[in-house]
Amino acid sequence: MDTTSVRKKILAILEELHDDIDFEKEKKLVDDNLLYSFDLVSLAAELSEEFDVDITAKEFVAENFNSLDGLTDMILRLREKQ
Numbered sequence: 001m002d003t004t005s006v007r008k009k010i011l012a013i014l015e016e017l018h019d020d021i022d023f024e025k026e027k028k029l030v031d032d033n034l035l036y037s038f039d040l041v042s043l044a045a046e047l048s049e050e051f052d053v054d055i056t057a058k059e060f061v062a063e064n065f066n067s068l069d070g071l072t073d074m075i076l077r078l079r080e081k082q
Helices: 002-018 037-051 068-082
Strands: none
Touching: 002 037, 002 068, 037 068
């Protein structure tokens, strides 16, 4: 699966969580409290299932969850480890 496909799937998951946020533009989803703890847990569970990766506590840093780019990079990195 290429970067563009991963990014599109992540965007679809994010838009299911919050259709009122422009995930293409936002760069501080966590820092600006646009995503809350329950959102992050739900997001991690859906990403884990969709991409068959383990998102551990170590991955729960703002850098990975602040933007669509950060999420895409994290998923691609985790998929490479498999």
